[in-house]
Amino acid sequence: MKKKTAGMMACALLLLAGLAAGCASAKPGTAADGGGKKTDSSMQIKTAHGTQKAFLTADDWGPAVTKTVITFSREIDGDSLSPEKFAVIEEKSAFNYDTMKKDTVSSQRTVLDAYPSDAQGSRVEGNSSIIAIELQAGPLEGSAFVYNAKTQFNEWCDPYRLQVSLASGAELSSEGNPVTELDIVPDIPLAKEAGEGRICPQEDGLSSGTYTMEDGTVYSYAEYIPPQDETKNALVIWLHGLGEGGTDPSVAYFGNKVTALAGSEFQELFGGAYVLIPQCPTMWMDDGNGGLSWGGQESIYTESLFEMIDGYVHRNEDIDTNRIIIGGCSNGGFMTVNLILRHPDYFAAAYPVCAAYGSEFITDAQIQDIKNLPVWFTYARNDTVVDPAISSVPIIQRLRDGGAGNIHVSEFADVHDTSGRYKDGNGESYPYQGHWSWIYVFNRECVDENGTDLWEWMSQQKKG
Numbered sequence: 001m002k003k004k005t006a007g008m009m010a011c012a013l014l015l016l017a018g019l020a021a022g023c024a025s026a027k028p029g030t031a032a033d034g035g036g037k038k039t040d041s042s043m044q045i046k047t048a049h050g051t052q053k054a055f056l057t058a059d060d061w062g063p064a065v066t067k068t069v070i071t072f073s074r075e076i077d078g079d080s081l082s083p084e085k086f087a088v089i090e091e092k093s094a095f096n097y098d099t100m101k102k103d104t105v106s107s108q109r110t111v112l113d114a115y116p117s118d119a120q121g122s123r124v125e126g127n128s129s130i131i132a133i134e135l136q137a138g139p140l141e142g143s144a145f146v147y148n149a150k151t152q153f154n155e156w157c158d159p160y161r162l163q164v165s166l167a168s169g170a171e172l173s174s175e176g177n178p179v180t181e182l183d184i185v186p187d188i189p190l191a192k193e194a195g196e197g198r199i200c201p202q203e204d205g206l207s208s209g210t211y212t213m214e215d216g217t218v219y220s221y222a223e224y225i226p227p228q229d230e231t232k233n234a235l236v237i238w239l240h241g242l243g244e245g246g247t248d249p250s251v252a253y254f255g256n257k258v259t260a261l262a263g264s265e266f267q268e269l270f271g272g273a274y275v276l277i278p279q280c281p282t283m284w285m286d287d288g289n290g291g292l293s294w295g296g297q298e299s300i301y302t303e304s305l306f307e308m309i310d311g312y313v314h315r316n317e318d319i320d321t322n323r324i325i326i327g328g329c330s331n332g333g334f335m336t337v338n339l340i341l342r343h344p345d346y347f348a349a350a351y352p353v354c355a356a357y358g359s360e361f362i363t364d365a366q367i368q369d370i371k372n373l374p375v376w377f378t379y380a381r382n383d384t385v386v387d388p389a390i391s392s393v394p395i396i397q398r399l400r401d402g403g404a405g406n407i408h409v410s411e412f413a414d415v416h417d418t419s420g421r422y423k424d425g426n427g428e429s430y431p432y433q434g435h436w437s438w439i440y441v442f443n444r445e446c447v448d449e450n451g452t453d454l455w456e457w458m459s460q461q462k463k464g
Contacts, residue, residue: 047181048072048174049188052162054188055121055132056144056200056254060417060439061432062154063144064137065090065252068162069121069199070184075104075129077173078116085170086111086133089163091186095147102146103161110136122197133164133272138422141428144190144198145255147243152283154243154251156190164332192250202259206275211311213304220279221308222249224262225316227273232320234276236261236458237309239328239335241438245280249326252279253281256329260442269459274319276312278305284328284335286354295361302338309344327351329438330386340373341366349374349461351439351454356386359394367402374406375399376454378446382434383412408457410446415439 039122055067068088075334093105112135114155116128135142145154164184166172172179189197208222228234240252253259260266261275280301285292311324313319326347328336333355340350341362350373377396379388388411399407415421415432418440422430432439440446446454 021166024446026081029130046179047183048074048076048179050182050184052164052184052186052188053196054144054160054162054190054198056190056198056202057137058200058202058254058257058259059137060257060419060436060443061139061143064142065144065160065162066135066137066142067121068133068135068164068188069117069119070131070133070164071119072129072131073342075127076116076131076179077176078125078127080173080179081114081131083111083114083134083429085116085167085172086135087165087167088135090142091159091161091163092157093159094157095149100149103149107141109142109162112136122203122405126189133385139417139432145251151246152243153246154255155246156248156251158189158191160188161186162188172434190230191248202263202461203250205255205262206259211308213307215304217301217304218281219246219305219308220249220385221312222253222271222275222277222279223312224268224275224340226267226274228318231271232318232323233272234270234323234325234459235276235313235316235319236270237276237278237324237326237328239284239326239332240277240279241329242283242285242331245283247279247281249277249279252277256438257442260444265444267436269455271459274316275458276309278308278333280305284331284338292356294358295338296358299335299338301335303340305335306339306343306346320462323348323461325351325458325461326348326353327353327441329353330356330435333357333386338372340375344369344373347373348463349376349458351376351378351441351458352392353378353441354380354383354386354388354435355391356396357391357395359391362395362398364398364402366369367398371399371402371404372406375404376408376410376446376448376457377456378410378437378441379410379411380415380434382439383437385433385435408448408452408454410437410440410448410454412440418443418445430454431445 006123035398050070050072052068052070054065057064057066078130088109090109093102093104096103114133115123117132121132125394145298211219244252287293287297334357337357377392379392415436417430
C-alpha cells in the first residue's frame, strides 16, 4: 500500500482573493485603501488561498499528523513565517468510550515551527508557494486513527480537518505585500483510496496488492521489494495485531510501526530483504464460529495464509527460500506460532511478540518438531491482554527443556517511552499498555541477556 506519495496538488486554478491587478494609469501612492489611508495599488493583497496535505509519521503509538503542508497559488515570503503567527484547530472523528460510538471532536494543535518547504514538507530557503507548519504530536494528540467498535479495527479518521488561520493581528507577506487572512481548504483525506491527502516518507518503497486464495479468501497485503542485486534476498513476514485487520494494508504497517522493516537501518543489515505484510480480513485467531482461537481450535486462515506466503515466494524467484523469517504481535503472534507448528521446516526463524497462543494447546511432540527452529520471543511481564505466564513463558521453558538451542528472549518489566519525548503527569516516561511490547521490536531495543540484537540475529538466520 505504499507507493511514494504523489507530488503537490495542482493549484493553478486557485484564485488569490483580494488581489488587485491595478490600473495601468495608477500611480504609486494614489490608491485609497478604503480607510482613509493611501497605499500603493500592489498593497491590495488580503487573503491567500491554498490546499493542504497531512504529513504523517509512523510512531510508537500509531500514525501521527506532525505537519500540515500547504500549497498556495503564489509565493509566500519566507522571512514572514514564524510559528506564533498561526493557529491550527484539528477536527476529526474519535471514538467515545462512554457511548462506544464515533464522535467528531475538535482541539487546538500546538504549532512548533513554520517555514518554506518543498512538496514533501522539507525545509527550503527563500520564498515558496508551499509552506510547512510543524505540529506537536504525542500519544494523546495528533493521532490519525480512530477505532471502529463494529469491526474492531482501526481506521483512518474521516472526517479529518485542519482549520489553519492567522493569529490575531498577525500577517504574512507575498512579494512584500501583506497577507492578513488565510483561506485554506480544511478537509484532508487520509485514507489512500480517498485521494492523495497524506505525505509520509516512511511509506516510500512500500506498495500494496491483493491475492485470492483457493478457498476464496482475499488477502490485502503490503510489500517492500529490495533493489536488484547479484544474490537472492531474505523474506521477512509481519503478521499484524487484532486492530489492524481489514482491506487497507497501510493500517497494518502504521498501526505497529512496521515501516521500520523497510527502513535503511533494517535493510542494510540484511543487504536488502523482501518484506511481506499480509492483512487479515477479520482476525488471525478467528475460529469461524464467532470466537477466538488460542490454539485449541483451528483458525479459518491457517491454510489460506500459508498458501498466500508460499505463492508469494514462488512468484518472487529472487527470494532465498532458506531465509524466510516470520513474526507478528498478539493476534499475529498467535498465527506465527500456529504456522511454525504446522510447517516447522519451512521457515528459517520466527519472532513472535506477545503471542496469544496458550502453551496448553501445544503438544510435546510439536515442541520436539520446532526445537531446532531459531525463535526469538518478546513480551512484557505486565501484559494484561495476553498473560505471558500462560503463553510465552511456559512455551520458552518447554522448548529449552526439550533441547532447543537457538531460543532468545526479550522480557520487559513494562512498556514505556524510551525516546525521552513523552512524559506522564509526574514527569516520568510515558507508560504504554503492557501489551505493546512490539514497540521495542521496531525501535531495535530487543537485546537478550547475552547482548545479542534481535535485528542482527534475524539477518543471520538461515536454514542449514
